[in-house]
Amino acid sequence: MSQQVIGVENCASEPIRIPGGIQPHGALLVADPGSFRLLQISANATEILGPEFALGADLRRLIGPEVETWFGSEDASFQRTISLRDRLFAIVAHLTPQGGIFEFEPVSAAELASLEALNPRLRRLADNIVKLESVRELAQAAAREIRRISGFNRVLVYSFDPEWHGTVIAEDGDGVLPSYLDLRFPASDIPAQARELYRLNPIRLIPSASYVPAPLVPPLSPVDGQPLDLSFAALRSVSPVHLEYMRNMGTLASMSMSILVEEKLWGLISCHNAEPRQLAPQIRAACDFAAKLVALRVGAVERGAHAAQRIRLKQVETDLVARLARADDIETGLVQEARLWLSVADAQGAAIVAGEQVHGVGTTPSEAEIREIADWLRSEPRPDTFATDFLAQDMPGAERFAPVASGLIAASISQLHSRLVLWFRPEVIRTVTWGGDPHKPVIAAPGDRLRPRTSFGEWQEQVRNRARPWSRAEVESAEDFRNALINFVLLRAEEQAALTDQLERSNRELEAFSYSVSHDLRAPFRHIVGYAELLRDRVTNLDDKSRHYLGSITEAALAAGQLVDDLLAFSQLGRASIASTRVDMRKLVDEVRRALEPDMQGRNIVWEVDDLPPAWGDASLLRQALSNLIENAVKYSRGADPARIVISGVANPAETVYSIADNGVGFDMTYVDKLFGVFQRLHRAEDFEGTGIGLALTKRVIDRHGGWIRAEGKINHGAIFTFALPRGNGERGRV
């Protein structure tokens, strides 16, 4: 016979809130809130309560007029004990849109007598668990006390994981039923809608798993024609699947209390008995109260642990951000502070991805794999901070690096540069012991109805590709760090803007300064020269010495004027914009040579000028550069006869290289670094005139063009200056 495995989510289709009947150990009545006439009754009502509890009867007459007071008040529930036909009944009632639902359960006098003992027990439990800081310990204390109160064979405390698998974290039993401590039960054992009902109605008792439900009469509510909603009814009949599950487990009576922490179903306290067992509503209420005490304490302990971890991680984050503020950039800072970076999320590896750049610390996947993760993260919209402890499930192909990155927190820092900060946790291979094979939750034979599993034998499974889950505090810490980084990035951008402003301002100031220098500094030199000349013209009978003095005054002032002009040219060069065109270098050299002719009178110079390739640049600036170099070659070869000046050029694919060589006095290579500095001179002023700015100016021109310049020399063996200019876009590659 072929069998098929069906998800228990099929259970979701079962009408668990509107089963149409109740468990038969009590009776249920629905009364109209105005007339107190009975609208619906359970089929066993007349048998249990008496023939007068018939449809249409007035409930005030049957159980007393105080019912009316209850209906008029805000109090949502009604609980008391009454005597009917010499039997004691506990009445629990609640109001619904379909009428007031009254549930009657028989209680014994002995049970009522034992209620006296409940108070001290509950107080002791409260005193006990307040001292406990461990969830397991307080679950254990609750299991022990609830078993004493309820008298069931075994009490289990489950806690749910995020996937709703339950683990038994505490157990108290008398040995009649097997121990399930530390076993895991699959989420399918308690379907989603049952979990929701547990959240709404925190306690449920099934005194006998072999009961036959008592149907409601009439089946549909006369108020709205719908089946009666029994969500909040204690006697609500449960799913036959569940009863079968109980019988398969060997438990004929069960009671469950929900542990709600911050309105979420945190766990269950589940009581079982091998034999059927009834429990008075008052005792059930005490058990429920005990469960609530546990829930409060669990909430407090977890919040405390969360807060403690949060504070610790906040300190780490604050420390790290402070250190990053001193780093050159985020990437460098993070790598330097690897330990803190990892601690932010208590991770074993971390990486920052900026575009294609990856910087990692600790144990991480390879750079290529990190880029793959980043691409996957960017492939679709995700929360700014994304966390998983099961990356292989989320990301296709992630099994490959599961050993180092089963856990991932990804924080997106900037969309613009697609910057991501990642934390990794390695795979933790765990062995989980299930109470039965979780992969075979239900078995349905063709044509057969849904059946729960029958085996609760231990079933071990290795959990792979999973990391230790990130705690809420760790994810929040990563979020905080992300926000800090974003502020940091913004701050850096602001600082940059402020710096640019400042630079622009000081540039303007410098410009104003050099402007006034150019006007005011030149004037006095002009005046000195002017008056010296006027004096020379006026006094005709000067002796040679006086004439020499006068000549020196003029020369000195002229030199100073030249210095001012050179300095200005140099400072202007920083600001001048480059107007690039194709420049005929051969023509430029010829022009410069013509301009230098006065300096070359009486000199014997042999020129060797190649057919120079054209350059790409600003013609007037290049003329200045070339002029300085050629002027130097002429000047420093003054002592050579003949002087040789060789100018050559070659076009390489990316740049054009020119050189100017002479056979003059050369220079000591020791000082080559100083050659291109402002006011750096390697010769005495009386040997070679000059302001010491020419080569600095030349280098600046070449730099502004994106090129380079080098000098080589040897004392008394000449010098060679070589410079290169990048080729223009249109020129590139054409040799």
Next chain:
Amino acid sequence: MENAGVSDLRPILLVEDNPRDLELTLAALAKCQLANEIVIARDGAEALDYLYARNAFEGRDPGAPSVVLLDLKLPKMDGLEVLSIIKNDPQQKHIPVVMLTSSREERDVLTSYEIGVNAFVVKPVDFNAFFEAIQDLGMFWAVLNEPPPRGNNA
């Protein structure tokens, strides 16, 4: 070309605040042996007073100067402002203006030409070069350059 008689020579207006530059410029002009009278204004406002025959120059001999030698940096109102007023006034704009400046600042040159300067001279440190420049300018503007025809409305 009509030869202008000595008595027809209109004055040169020299606008210069720096006393040394003034003295040197006058010496240079004297060297040129120009017959033109040289009128001196020490700032931009005075220059305009002369051109518009007002304040200190009220009731001066009528007629525009043959050339204005205008320093760029002047107290009260600088050379560029004076130039701009002259060149924007239809009655004055034909007067040749030569800007004299210490500076090689490119923007001054550009601005001056935009406003309509007739020549721009950077005062060289070398006095001989300065002398030659002044001589050339004086000869050209004060003697050789014909003012535009005055038309019937003169």
